[in-house]
Amino acid sequence: MLRSSDIAGLAKAPDFPFGSMHGNATAVEYQNASTISITALGITAGLIVLMSFLWVRWSVKDIPDGPWGFPILGSFPFLTHYPELTLDRWAKKYGSLYSINLGNQLFVIASDPGIAKDLMVTNGAVFSDRKEMFVKSQTVFVGRGITATRYNDRWRKHRRIASLWLSHKAVESYTPVLDFEATDMIKALYADCQNGTRHINPQAYAGRCSLNNMLTITFGFRTDSIYHPMVKQALRLSREFMNTTGPMSNLVDFIPLLQKMPTHMRTRGKKLHQDLVDTYGGLIKGIEEKMVNGGNVQDCLAKTMIELREEEELDHLDMAILASAFMIGGVETTASIMQWFSALIPAYPDIQRKAHEELDRVVGRNRLPTIDDEINLPYCHAIIKEVERCHNPFWLGTPHVASEDFTYQGKKIPKGAVVVLNTWTMHHDSSRHPDPEMFNPDRYINDSTLSSASSNLADPFARDHWMFGAGRRICPGMLVAEREIFLTISRMLWAFDMVQIPGKPIDLKEYDGLSGRSPVPFEILLKPRFEGVEDVLDREGK
Numbered sequence: 001m002l003r004s005s006d007i008a009g010l011a012k013a014p015d016f017p018f019g020s021m022h023g024n025a026t027a028v029e030y031q032n033a034s035t036i037s038i039t040a041l042g043i044t045a046g047l048i049v050l051m052s053f054l055w056v057r058w059s060v061k062d063i064p065d066g067p068w069g070f071p072i073l074g075s076f077p078f079l080t081h082y083p084e085l086t087l088d089r090w091a092k093k094y095g096s097l098y099s100i101n102l103g104n105q106l107f108v109i110a111s112d113p114g115i116a117k118d119l120m121v122t123n124g125a126v127f128s129d130r131k132e133m134f135v136k137s138q139t140v141f142v143g144r145g146i147t148a149t150r151y152n153d154r155w156r157k158h159r160r161i162a163s164l165w166l167s168h169k170a171v172e173s174y175t176p177v178l179d180f181e182a183t184d185m186i187k188a189l190y191a192d193c194q195n196g197t198r199h200i201n202p203q204a205y206a207g208r209c210s211l212n213n214m215l216t217i218t219f220g221f222r223t224d225s226i227y228h229p230m231v232k233q234a235l236r237l238s239r240e241f242m243n244t245t246g247p248m249s250n251l252v253d254f255i256p257l258l259q260k261m262p263t264h265m266r267t268r269g270k271k272l273h274q275d276l277v278d279t280y281g282g283l284i285k286g287i288e289e290k291m292v293n294g295g296n297v298q299d300c301l302a303k304t305m306i307e308l309r310e311e312e313e314l315d316h317l318d319m320a321i322l323a324s325a326f327m328i329g330g331v332e333t334t335a336s337i338m339q340w341f342s343a344l345i346p347a348y349p350d351i352q353r354k355a356h357e358e359l360d361r362v363v364g365r366n367r368l369p370t371i372d373d374e375i376n377l378p379y380c381h382a383i384i385k386e387v388e389r390c391h392n393p394f395w396l397g398t399p400h401v402a403s404e405d406f407t408y409q410g411k412k413i414p415k416g417a418v419v420v421l422n423t424w425t426m427h428h429d430s431s432r433h434p435d436p437e438m439f440n441p442d443r444y445i446n447d448s449t450l451s452s453a454s455s456n457l458a459d460p461f462a463r464d465h466w467m468f469g470a471g472r473r474i475c476p477g478m479l480v481a482e483r484e485i486f487l488t489i490s491r492m493l494w495a496f497d498m499v500q501i502p503g504k505p506i507d508l509k510e511y512d513g514l515s516g517r518s519p520v521p522f523e524i525l526l527k528p529r530f531e532g533v534e535d536v537l538d539r540e541g542k
């Protein structure tokens, strides 16, 4: 059942339960009656779990092939660390569509753009559901929030409301906010870099920039420094969410028996739920009070929800969790790309030189690059796409679920199967991306599409990358994310030579968090590129 090659990298394999069950039964004969009944209960429970595991693989014929893993646990022990690398190894062994089990849950892993499109886009009516994960959906989001909800009317309503703030027109209207925050970030970096002499970790600056954008869009306010208490609180909440809700990281999600027990994950999930409601629900209450008292409230998602509350039948929890989904989905993600960019680029002086040359030629040195320049800066644009290909913040994305039985290429994908986009394998396919491990922006030099437009291309093999997911649940925040990322990265390139500190190498392999998110802490030098940088920064962003 378990293949020896599957054991590679596993520190300690769990005991094989068949053996221990048999041993228990012999000992039981010599115990008193209560011990017998407790043991019998334990064995029955174990058998039920084991049977439900076997049922998943035996009940449906012709499911895609794949590793069996361990009884009960399935492949879980192989996915606790760098899961994308294990999924990639299995894709090479079992092909672009394979299956695994985690507890009683069947997962189907799609590792090819054609399959991703066929399932999630062409058959979006079947593959747009979500699994109600015990920790993420049931405990933290309590069935609300657009990201984790089933494919139903509640989701449609939340997606509609989210779109009011994420549509093209809406993003146009608040692009000045994104512009202002990007400049503010560069100013803070400029002030703190002490003319390129001080070691700087740009991560907190990127985090606050993303946070301010989302705070303004969601609640109509911003923080004025990295020491504002909301910076610490919001970043802690996003981080805790990412660390507690990975799509394959919680055994309790796949073993229903554990869900009845007071596990550590259940306690953490409940606390996180309460913290989200207190923090973001609290901000909504404050805005509501201000509106009731006739105060002037800046347009924002919270205000829109309060105004639509009756018409859309939103309760306080709906509003608090939808706002939380914005604060979680829109902060760590964009910040992560800026952080990976800052970690990577100092190692590539030639790439920086080419970007500087392009910026000097197209933008000049008397102003900062703007959104309108993006189309004329193909090399900067290519750098961004290449960072996103190499460092997708969510290698496993947010999985979709089949809402009915489906047959694809002669294989059965049963109703309830969780479908994961294996973006690591897709982003490292050497037939599409030669030398995939190399950071090489030139591979995107002729691709001037925005990622949001690229995701709509008829040919899925022409799509730039799969960082934003696919189909009807595709990230609705793509436009904001792209603008924010372009403004910050092009301006960092415009303002600074980003340089490695001698003797302080930057670790580009390890990452912080469950799957790909942000680099482990690092420091670099930011050297202003020319004397006029300060003057331009002084003039702009007022």
Ligand code: HEM
Residues within 6 Å of the ligand: 146, 147, 148, 159, 162, 166, 325, 326, 327, 329, 330, 331, 333, 334, 337, 393, 394, 397, 398, 399, 400, 467, 468, 469, 470, 471, 472, 473, 474, 475, 476, 477, 478, 480, 481
């Ligand atoms: C680099 C930045 C970002 C990345 C990599 C990213 C990635 C993703 C991914 C992979 C999904 C799941 C898609 C799927 O199910 O196929 C998603 C969904 C979502 N994202 Fe983003 N995202 C980013 C930025 C944002 C921003 C700025 C927002 C703004 C609020 C946002 C809001 C959402 C929401 C609300 C969903 C849930 C959609 C649904 O289930 O219908 N994201 N994102």
